[in-house]
Amino acid sequence: MNWETVIGLEIHAQLATKSKIFSSASTTYGADPNTQACVVDLGMPGVLPVLNSEVVRMAVKFGLAINAEITMRSVFARKNYFYPDLPKGYQISQLDLPIVGQGRLEIHPEDGESRTIGVTRAHLEEDAGKSLHEDFQGCTGVDLNRAGTPLLEIVSEPELRSAKEAVAYMKKIHALVRYLEISDGNMQEGSFRCDANVSVRSLGETTLGTRTEIKNLNSFRFVERAINIEVERQIELLENGGSVTQETRLYDSVKDETRPMRSKEEAFDYRYFPDPDLLPVTLDDDYIEQVRRTLPELPDDKRKRFISQFGLTPYEADVLTASHELANYFECVQKISGGETKLTASWVMGDLMGALNKAGLEITASSVTAEMLGDMIKRISDDTISGKLAKQVFNAMWQGEGDADAIIEKKGLRQVTDSGAIEQIIDDILVGNPQQLEQYRAGKEKLFGFFVGQVMKATQGKANPAQVNIILKKKLTDF
Amino acid sequence: MYKQTIASLSDGLHQGTFSSVELTRQCLERINRYNAQLNCFITVTEELALADAREADRRLQSGEAAPMTGIPIAHKDIFCTDGVKTSCASRMLDNFIAPYDATVVASFKNAGAVMLGKTNMDEFAMGSSNETSFYGAVGNPWDSTKVPGGSSGGSAAAVAARLALGATGTDTGGSIRQPAALCGLTGLKPTYGRVSRYGMIAFASSLDQGGPLTYTAEDAALMLNVMAGFDEKDSTSIDQAVPDYCAGLNQCIDGLKIGVPKEFFGEGLDSVVGDRVEQAIQQFEKMGATIVEVSLPNSMLSVPAYYVVAPAECSSNLSRFDGVRYGYRCEEPVDLMDLYKRSRGEGFGAEVKRRIMIGTYALSAGYYDAYYLKAQKLRQLISDDFRRAFAGVDVIIGPTTPTTAFPVGDKLDDPIQMYLSDIYTIAANLAGLPAISIPCGFSDGLPVGMQIIGAYFKEEQLLNIAHQYQQETDWHKQMPEGFS
């Protein structure tokens, strides 16, 4: 049987505010346990929540960026359940009237077709604390520093059809929240994570199969792995006449498997109701317009512009607009290089990103600045260095040996463009290799490459390859 | 001194006739003498009180004093007091030293008032007789075999027996007005949002409101001047200017339009209580008011609606008491579930558990619409009734309670009978309206209370009307025998 995969993602993006969603405690990551949990975060008796204005602004900004309906009167609700890292015994979230309603997003999966994915909603909520399961006298330790950190939960429609699409969607949201500067998107620190709802059905079927929810996926690779493994598991179950149980599962990256979560075994009844401690959040058109004016150029617009303005391929445009830092870097190099768009794209996507990946660095931490790379590309286009030698220059810049011009000088990498000098070198080589010359003249034209190689060897690669070609051709026929 | 009002004692303090330390000592002595009998205090903060009093005397001498400076009062044990046990009369919080001050507590500190201690109450404010307290029942100073009312029963008994000059209370369904009525006091529940709820341990968030219990309306005005006001820590606090509640007390009430809801005088109302309230209404007529019959057709459904809304909110509000960060934890829990269930099962009393269960049920999947949503709709209808009535009248007057103080133990095993003792007070909470209860006579030696309900933010008018009535009558000046 042919199976179709149906995936919906719930992405939790931590909003980059200074203070918490309902208290004035700091949200800084990495503090000593419970030093950033104030009376409100600890759920002390008698405390009350007051909403952070930045949280609202950031949610609206996101909503506008995905062309969503902004709810002019949204409401907070309590989601009731008991867990040690949930101090009040309820999480303040939004149910019926989330601040961001239906929106949409275009994704461009690698080797796949671009598709528009529906975003059902995005709502505000508070994060829980952390349970540390290392052994403390046989107990679990609870750190409530994270309790009350603002989250935007972005819920997609079940419209993703493969793990690859899910990853493309998640990357798109990741890029977007960082473009908008509403989340740092730091996945190691848990600022950006997702739950995946996964089900399968036979191709052509219109109703959804029973889904499982894989919790707390905090890397793109894990999302892809976990979904693929879960899809395989479900298909195998169904093909052997079994059925999928609706449950919450955890992805174990070490064992590379998903398994049911013990703590979520029982059926939950969250008893949602409007939080009586908070009033409806109302917005007006002026406010929305004010936020709209702060929107930067969005990834899709930038992508389109990169294609039309720079003549990049859709693939190149995708890669280069993946983050606004990278896009800015590209544009800066392109400008300094004097409009060498293709060359810039190939250097940024090739050597630069290769070096960054190898070193595990973000573009913002690159030791080769956009100015340095732009200057180097300028030297390629004005024939000061060859493309081949430029790699040496780039590596030296990466190692911190200075800018392109200094390295070219220091290492004597300037290209030889004096045709007299090149002619002299070629003459010497032809004289020194009579046998090969004989064979070439007898019709073994492959040997042309041999002579080019000899010239380059003699000039330590500094001869201008185009000039070498022309002169060599002429000499071989005339000699 | 203890027989005087806050207003006259404040004058004495400002004139230097006596000191706050002297006044405070007298209150502490009376607490020592009578508290064993009444059980109205859970905690007496003698040393803190004397320190407060000494500081108040310094302020009085240096001319930095406010009207409440040096006045000894008590706080209901539902208000968090930094460094002082705040139990909510529950085993759950028997060991809880609050790490911060409620806004109301901080306001009284800033005003220079002296805190004598924390008063007994129904556990988590759930009750109408003060019998659900972990620390035991409170005696009614008028008759120790009778309840003082609840949930602010300790505050009411303390003030009625003159152990404190005034006390704070909270009112979710009548918890200030009902004990005020049963103990012969003036008790005011302000408009929802007028007094900050920050630091007031929540029972039902959309209904709870703090207010004063005092001998007179004038004293209530003095206390409300301190309590009322916008608080940025409470999202439901209303940012609206606070008048000087004392300023309007002496206005003439000639021409006042009083609405009398016929529904408040029907079946279930004790005939003597009804007579006393009618006599009070006649008194207002003599004072120049006109009486208009009004109808609040949905108000009789306020008790059923309340017993969905309040338990629903309480079931969620009380989830934080889980034995993890503070409060009671059961002995040697075997696992997390055991920790939760036994800490909560042992830490909460029977009525609190009953309400948590009702609320849990009313919010649970499949029942939300039939209970919670319907109750919220009913709340709208009850509120609309008031809106219509206030289009034609200034205030609404009726009895505060259907009967005078009932015998201890009488309704403890019959929750519904207990709930019905708040039948006239609950509607004001559901609508969020201000209401005051003042003494208007006696029945068999027990005080009878009359309730005056006002339009939103009309506390000033309620206090004015109550004060004018108290100029013409002396019910509020009566003292229970045995405490004078």
Add this chain to the structure above:
Amino acid sequence: MALDRSDVEKIAHLARLAVSEEDIRAYTCSLTDILKFVEQMDSADVVDVTPMAHPLDAVQRLREDEVREVNQREKFQSIAPQVEAGLYLVPRVIE
């Protein structure tokens, strides 16, 4: 709506309340009575009525995004049942 003991057990579990056998019986009766009592609400016509969540028609006020709290862990944990290394301890939880 009449509740039976399994309903009450379910509710008590949801609310995380240990209730003794004996008390389950008593709660079954009193909760049933209370539910019957509140069902008087059914006599009102509430079709087309907007539910009222708050007494006043006010809207949420927004706070400036400022850090104003300082670390008071020691004070807060002095009233905690069990702490170690700054963490609140609970019986071991397995995910």
